[in-house]
Amino acid sequence: MSILSVTNLQKKFGDLTVLKDISFQISDGEIVSIIGSSGSGKSTLLRCMNQLETVTSGTIEINGKTLVKTENGTPVYSGKDVQKEILMETGFVFQNFNLFPHYSVLRNVMEAPVCVAGVAKEEARKKAMELLKKLGLEEKADAYPCELSGGQSQRVSIARALALEPKILFFDEPTSALDPELTGEVLKVIKSLADLHMTMVIVTHEMAFAKEISDRVIFMDKGVIVEDDTPDVVFQSANERTREFLGKYHDIQ
Numbered sequence: 001m002s003i004l005s006v007t008n009l010q011k012k013f014g015d016l017t018v019l020k021d022i023s024f025q026i027s028d029g030e031i032v033s034i035i036g037s038s039g040s041g042k043s044t045l046l047r048c049m050n051q052l053e054t055v056t057s058g059t060i061e062i063n064g065k066t067l068v069k070t071e072n073g074t075p076v077y078s079g080k081d082v083q084k085e086i087l088m089e090t091g092f093v094f095q096n097f098n099l100f101p102h103y104s105v106l107r108n109v110m111e112a113p114v115c116v117a118g119v120a121k122e123e124a125r126k127k128a129m130e131l132l133k134k135l136g137l138e139e140k141a142d143a144y145p146c147e148l149s150g151g152q153s154q155r156v157s158i159a160r161a162l163a164l165e166p167k168i169l170f171f172d173e174p175t176s177a178l179d180p181e182l183t184g185e186v187l188k189v190i191k192s193l194a195d196l197h198m199t200m201v202i203v204t205h206e207m208a209f210a211k212e213i214s215d216r217v218i219f220m221d222k223g224v225i226v227e228d229d230t231p232d233v234v235f236q237s238a239n240e241r242t243r244e245f246l247g248k249y250h251d252i253q
Contacts, residue, residue, distance in 0.1 A: 006024055040223070063168070110128045135158065151186055
């Protein structure tokens with residue numbers, strides 16, 4: 001079953017078209033990595049699916065609910081109640097963590113279940129501690145973001161995204177703000193989620209990781225999808241633009 005469907009999506013910033021007629025579907029439990037050069041439209045696509053950017057035209061459906069569709073050339077968004085339902089079913093992990101600096105680690109993870117989903121505080125606390133334990137952060141529950149390493153901060157960000165028990169998890173360059181030695185610990189966490197068959201869409205520049213973890217890889221260039229296939233097919237592609245892009249990475253065999 002398709003849990004995410006994007007059809008004929010277009011996004012303009014003024015006269016600049018950054019997404020051009022993007023269409024794809026993702027099945028429940030599928031892991032899809034989106035790769036491409038800076039400026040290819042990867043992060044904008046993610047932000048459109050997460051209600052952080054509005055679309056210029058096209059349709060987005062998440063878990064059977066229509067977020068936006070186009071009528072007479074104009075995007076029409078669903079009502080606030082449907083938008084909130086979709087928001088509750090999606091988790092988003094930012095590249096720069098976006099933790100609340102004045103909240104403890106525990107409160108960062110508890111906040112959305114309590115304030116957005118109306119979960120009782122004690123229940124939210126118990127669930128948050130379970131997540132922190134699972135991610136090796138139990139001892140950091142009372143710490144503040146400024147006291148954490150980059151890798152720890154990103155793991156808290158992942159725990160926070162998981163707290164609402166989303167149907168689909170989006171990652172926007174989850175390791176780009178990390179030192180190389182900290183990148184491994186975050187990628188390890190994402191791999192553990194893959195073992196749980198969590199549906200994930202990962203914008204990444206970690207090519208070896210994308211090849212290893214993904215069911216599908218989407219390669220974007222200048223606002224269009226150039227390739228959408230299994231890792232083996234994409235990484236062995238004869239397409240000139242794909243080969244040129246992948247040629248910059250020496251960690252993929």
